[in-house]
Amino acid sequence: MTEPGDNRDRADEARVAATAKQFRERSRRVRLLRRVLPVVIIVLAGGTVSWIVLRSVMSDVERRAGVSQQxxxxxxxxxxxxxxxxxxxxxxxxxxxxxxxxxxxxxxxxxxxxxxxxxxxxxxxxxxxxxxxxxxxxxxxxxxxxxxxxxxxxxxxxxxxxxxxxxxxxxxxxxxxxxxxxxxxxxxxxxxxxxxxxxxxxxxxxxxxxxxxxxxxx
Incomplete structure (x- = not known):
């Protein structure tokens, strides 16, 4: 025969275990984001700079082409x-x-x-x-x-x-x-x-x- 006190202890342990699991999963996500976000920022910044440089080069080529056709x-x-x-x-x-x-x-x-x-x-x-x-x-x-x-x-x-x-x-x-x-x-x-x-x-x-x-x- 199971005592009521034993049931409460098992329920508390289950809640603690579930909470600990959620905490561990959240911690893993936080650690992952900390590693990924800087890379994403660098990629986006690099892409923006590359586009600006590419656009400048294209404009210069177009200008030179217009001059050469004159x-x-x-x-x-x-x-x-x-x-x-x-x-x-x-x-x-x-x-x-x-x-x-x-x-x-x-x-x-x-x-x-x-x-x-x-x-x-x-x-x-x-x-x-x-x-x-x-x-x-x-x-x-x-x-x-x-x-x-x-x-x-x-x-x-x-x-x-x-x-x-x-x-x-x-x-x-x-x-x-x-x-x-x-x-x-x-x-x-x-x-x-x-x-x-x-x-x-x-x-x-x-x-x-x-x-x-x-x-x-x-």
Whole structure:
């Protein structure tokens, strides 16, 4: 016959044994985490640093690739013809091709139109852009247009040359001087590679001009 006191002792021993087992298991987990966590931290930190370094290297490679694809020309020129077979030359001190757009950024552009004709129209500026696909040349600022036949000089902030037609246009104002007088307008268009010039005004910016009196010789 089992005494009640013996049952209580056995139950207490069982609880103590279970508690001791749980404590030992918890201790093993704590010891394991103490060993594993520093390794995990080092791995994560190393991975972050490696990614930063890799990203920097990739960016540098991409930058170098972009530079290597960039075409730069010094003191050269482009030669072409319009739809009527009239020649033109786009000279420049420097041209840099944008690898993404295919356009050329021009430094010190100088254009000559109607080569071989009775008079050659010349355009110069500080900078510009040559769009070979659209067949346009946009130059500015400080555009100077000279007509070799009449001696007339136009000064304007910007000029757009359509190399397929030879037409030159500008809508940012223009001032002209020549043997016959002066003229100012809000926009202009030069046709037939310099054979004909049309001035236009808008609003308060009307076409204004002065005519020099004819000189009598003798």
């Amino acid at each position: 075409i730069s020309l010094e003191n050269s020129r482009f030669v072409g013809q319009d739809a009527e077979g009239r020649s033109f030359v786009i000279g420049f001190k420097r041209a840099v091709r944008n690898s993404e757009t295919g356009r050329y950024r021009l430094i010190g552009p100088a254009l000559r139109l109607n080569l071989g004709g009775a008079k050659v129209t010349e355009l110069t500026a500080d900078a510009g852009e040559y769009n070979e696909i659209a067949r346009t040349v946009t130059i500015g600022p400080n555009v100077r247009i000279s007509d070799g036949g009449s001696g007339f000089i136009l000064v304007t902030p910007e000029a757009v040359v359509d190399t397929s037609t030879g037409i030159v246009t500008g809508s940012r104002g223009v001032q002209g001087t020549g043997p016959l007088g002066t003229i100012s307008a809000s926009s202009y268009a030069i046709y037939e590679q310099g054979q004909r010039v049309v001035f236009s005004g808008s609003g308060d910016n009307k076409v204004r001009g002065t005519i020099n009196p004819a000189r009598s010789d003798g």
